[in-house]
Amino acid sequence: MNDLSPSATSRAGDGAVTLQRDVVVIGGGISGLMTARRLVEAGHTVAVLEARDRVGGRTWSDTIDGEFFEIGGQWVSSDQDALKALLKDLGKETYPRYRDGNSVYVTRDGERREFRGDFPVDAATLREIDRLVEALDELAAQIDAAAPWEHPRADELDNIQFSTWLASLTDDREAVRIVDHYIAAGMLTKPSQTFSVLQAMLMVASAEKFEHLIDEGILLDERVVGGMQSVSEQIADELGADVVHLSTPVRHLAWTDAGDGSPARVVATGDRVTVEAQYAVLAVPPNLYSTIEYTPALPRMRQVAHQHHSMGLVIKAQAVYETPFWRERGLSGTGFASHERVCEVYDNTLHGQDHGTLVGFIVSERADETWALPEDERKQAVLESFAAYFGEDATRPIAFYLSDWGSEEFTRGAYAASWELGGLSRWGHLQNLPVGPIFFASSDIQGAGYLHVDGGVRIGTDTAARIAAGFAGATASA
Ligand code: FDA
Numbered sequence: 491m492n493d494l495s496p497s498a499t500s501r502a503g504d505g506a507v508t509l510q511r512d513v514v515v516i517g518g519g520i521s522g523l524m525t526a527r528r529l530v531e532a533g534h535t536v537a538v539l540e541a542r543d544r545v546g547g548r549t550w551s552d553t554i555d556g557e558f559f560e561i562g563g564q565w566v567s568s569d570q571d572a573l574k575a576l577l578k579d580l581g582k583e584t585y586p587r588y589r590d591g592n593s594v595y596v597t598r599d600g601e602r603r604e605f606r607g608d609f610p611v612d613a614a615t616l617r618e619i620d621r622l623v624e625a626l627d628e629l630a631a632q633i634d635a636a637a638p639w640e641h642p643r644a645d646e647l648d649n650i651q652f653s654t655w656l657a658s659l660t661d662d663r664e665a666v667r668i669v670d671h672y673i674a675a676g677m678l679t680k681p682s683q684t685f686s687v688l689q690a691m692l693m694v695a696s697a698e699k700f701e702h703l704i705d706e707g708i709l710l711d712e713r714v715v716g717g718m719q720s721v722s723e724q725i726a727d728e729l730g731a732d733v734v735h736l737s738t739p740v741r742h743l744a745w746t747d748a749g750d751g752s753p754a755r756v757v758a759t760g761d762r763v764t765v766e767a768q769y770a771v772l773a774v775p776p777n778l779y780s781t782i783e784y785t786p787a788l789p790r791m792r793q794v795a796h797q798h799h800s801m802g803l804v805i806k807a808q809a810v811y812e813t814p815f816w817r818e819r820g821l822s823g824t825g826f827a828s829h830e831r832v833c834e835v836y837d838n839t840l841h842g843q844d845h846g847t848l849v850g851f852i853v854s855e856r857a858d859e860t861w862a863l864p865e866d867e868r869k870q871a872v873l874e875s876f877a878a879y880f881g882e883d884a885t886r887p888i889a890f891y892l893s894d895w896g897s898e899e900f901t902r903g904a905y906a907a908s909w910e911l912g913g914l915s916r917w918g919h920l921q922n923l924p925v926g927p928i929f930f931a932s933s934d935i936q937g938a939g940y941l942h943v944d945g946g947v948r949i950g951t952d953t954a955a956r957i958a959a960g961f962a963g964a965t966a967s968a
Contacts, residue, residue, distance in 0.1 A: 507763045511535045513957060514758045514765040515773055516740045516782075519547025520943050521931040522773030523725040524576075524950025525957075526733060532958045537765045538729070539758060541739035541900045544719075545726040548775075548901060549943065551717035555889040557810045557847075558840060562893065563905070563943050564718045565710040569702055570944035572951070577714065580724050584712040585841040591820045594879045596827035598664075602878070604821070611664055618665035623700045625659055626669070629687075630694035636937030638692045639918040648915035652690040653682035671828040672704055675853040677941065678908050679802030686911050693908075696940030706824075715841055718943060735763045739900070743770060744785045747926030753964065754927035769957050773931045773950070776921070777801045777907045778900065788925055795917035798910045799934070801903025803896055805852040805860060807832060807872045809887035814839050814846025816880045823848060825879035831856050832875035848876055848884065861896070868892070906941040907934040929953050 500508045513529055515522045518540030526536045544550070548562040566573055566584060577584060592604040595611075603610040609619065633641055641647065652673065656666050673690050674682035682690075694700050702708050714721060726734045738760035747754040756770040772779065776799040779788075787793065814837060816823050823837025823846075832850035839847045852860050852872065860868055869890055876884035895904035909918060921935040931953040932946070939945030 505762075509537050509763060509765045511537045511765055511767045512961070513537075513769045513771060514539065514756060514767040515771045516743070516758060517541075517547065517773035517932075518545040518722065518726065518734060518736070519773060519932075520549065520722055520946035521933055521950045521953075522547075522771065523722050523729070523734075524947050525771050525773060525931050525953045526729055526950075527725050528951050528954030529957060530729060530733065532954065534958065534961065536729075536733055537763070537767070538726075538734045539738040539740050539760045539763060539765065540734065540736050543737045545734065545736070546719035546722035548895070548904070548906075549718040549722060551719045554891050557845070557889040557891075558717070559808055559891050560713070560717050560719070560838075561806065561891070562718070562895070564713055566712045566714065567697075567702070567942070567944070568708045568711040569698070570939060570942065572939060572947040573942075573944040576947050577721065580721065582721060582724070583715040585715060586712050587710050588814070588817070588837040588839055589706055589822045589824060591817065591822040593822050594825035596825070596830060596878050598829050600878075609668060611668070615662050615664050615668075618660045618662040619668055622656065622659055622665055622669045626691070626694055626700045630691045630699065633688075633691045633695040634937070635692060635695040635940060637919070638688055638695065639915050641688070644688055644915040647691065648686040648688035649912050650687045651683045651911065652685055652687055655687045656682070667828050668826075671826070671833065672700070675804075675828065675833050675851070677703065677905075679804040679853050679903075679905055680908065681854050684911065685908060686914065688914050689909050689911075692914065692937075692940065696936075696938055696945070710836065713841070721943075735760070737761070738763050740782055742783045742785065743772075743928070745770065745926050745928055756927050769927045769929060769960065771929045771931050771953055771957070775801065775901065775907045775932050775934050776930075777902055779930075788928075791917065792920060792925060795913070795920055798913035798917065799907050799921075800910060801901070801907050802905060803854060803857045804904045805857045806893035806904070807850045807852060807876075808838060808891050808893075809848050809873065809876060809884070810889040811846045811848070811883070811887055813844065815883050816848075817846070821880065823880075827878065830875050830878055831860060831871060832879075835876065835879055845888070848880070850876060857896070860892075861894075907932075908941075924956075929957060 512534040513536045515538045526538045529536050550561045595603045740760045742759040744757040758765045779796045825835040835850040838849035873885040931949045936945035936949040
């Protein structure tokens with residue numbers, strides 16, 4: 491326990507509680523909970539203030555029409571070592587994604603092609619895809635995912651639209667569409683003219699190479715028995731109700747940083763709980779930083795920068811069927827069609843379940859257009875898109891759910907926040923720097939594991955270590 495910050499509680503006449511802690515963590519997603527877990531392990535007192543009535547943030551499971559759905563983040567890739575180590579630590583079991591059989595590719599002309607291995611496009615297009623991937627990997631290898639702004643050509647690369655750059659490398663439109671799809675629709679969930687080459691390279695570098703973002707053997711490898719949210723729930727249970735406070739959106743964060751060596755302080759005011767601490771960790775996605783009022787205001791460049799870090803938009807569509815009927819037809823459940831409403835689809839059947847589930851993704855403008863449809867038409871349109879891959883049977887589910895992260899006040903989009911054109915080179919270097927006693931932790935500002943649960947585990951661990959080092963330094967100089 492740190493001498494400077496005794497753990498104490500006081501209760502005002504109106505029932506509002508004021509806590510004294512070493513650290514207040516704002517946000518109970520995986521990043522915030524990992525920060526808290528590591529700080530508690532290091533002997534510090536912590537309060538986690540979470541806006542929602544549940545932990546897990548962008549990982550969330552629910553039972554709808556009698557079926558269990560993972561509404562947010564769910565997959566573990568085989569190269570996500572930090573997350574895998576945490577799962578082991580927590581004793582969580584995992585199960586593989588079903589992927590035996592042929593995948594389906596639907597061309598722009600609506601021709602349906604079944605394939606295994608290479609995309610079923612002509613040899614010239616395949617060669618161009620390989621050439622584009624080589625160009626991406628070559629550039630990404632020069633980028634430090636933890637500091638892409640340090641690349642000698644960062645400014646230049648950050649002011650070229652990814653779409654323009656890809657198109658300049660080849661005349662083969664199909665090759666461009668396929669490679670573009672993986673980064674824009676598959677990862678950043680924004681149109682490729684709205685983000686830069688540098689931002690795209692950060693995405694590739696964070697996974698080491700492009701192949702890691704598409705390889706069947708690596709990507710979307712496994713799921714957690716009980717759902718990914720159960721990871722956060724277990725961490726919160728272990729931390730206990732004295733640490734994790736639900737239904738407590740933080741509205742105001744006061745901070746001091748005398749700069750004269752005297753301990754800085756923060757006061758985080760939530761709806762039911764106020765916490766006085768020495769450090770605050772803002773473990774919310776960057777697009778939400780501005781939803782909290784700061785006293786004094788955050789420095790000028792931070793206030794400006796935060797407006798250029800925005801959420802993408804994707805609808806995760808899931809349909810449950812009596813059986814995984816596609817498997818009987820030799821299909822894996824995997825499909826791609828960049829022009830389809832549902833542009834990617836996978837078998838999402840739960841471990842040990844007789845029913846079969848498909849999950850598909852509807853991205854950017856197609857997501858806007860889909861939400862604008864009346865509810866019945868929307869469902870029909872999504873199911874017809876599933877049918878483009880798997881035939882008429884796909885239009886007859888027994889349960890159906892569309893994840894609506896855009897209307898979630900404490901997220902406001904999906905999967906994650908990324909920088910707008912020019913933003914990463916101009917302000918990216920600030921994203922991981924503390925402001926006085928305020929630290930920032932989110933999978934969206936992490937290098938390795940960027941935009942993934944794995945990134946949240948890593949940045950939580952790293953942020954806790956930085957704060958623990960601050961306490962150790964203060965004790966040493968006292
Ligand atoms: P996260 O957003 O989860 O947590 C922030 C928390 O802060 C939330 O709980 C929120 O309620 C809270 N909060 C916000 N404002 C607050 C305030 N003012 N006061 C207090 N609390 C506040 N990743 C992956 O690895 N595999 C996958 O398959 C997928 N798939 C996927 C699908 C979908 C639909 C989504 C939306 C996301 C994914 N992801 C994913 C991404 C993954 O879910 C994401 O990177 C992490 O869960 C982010 O964790 P964080 O803790 O950083 O933020």
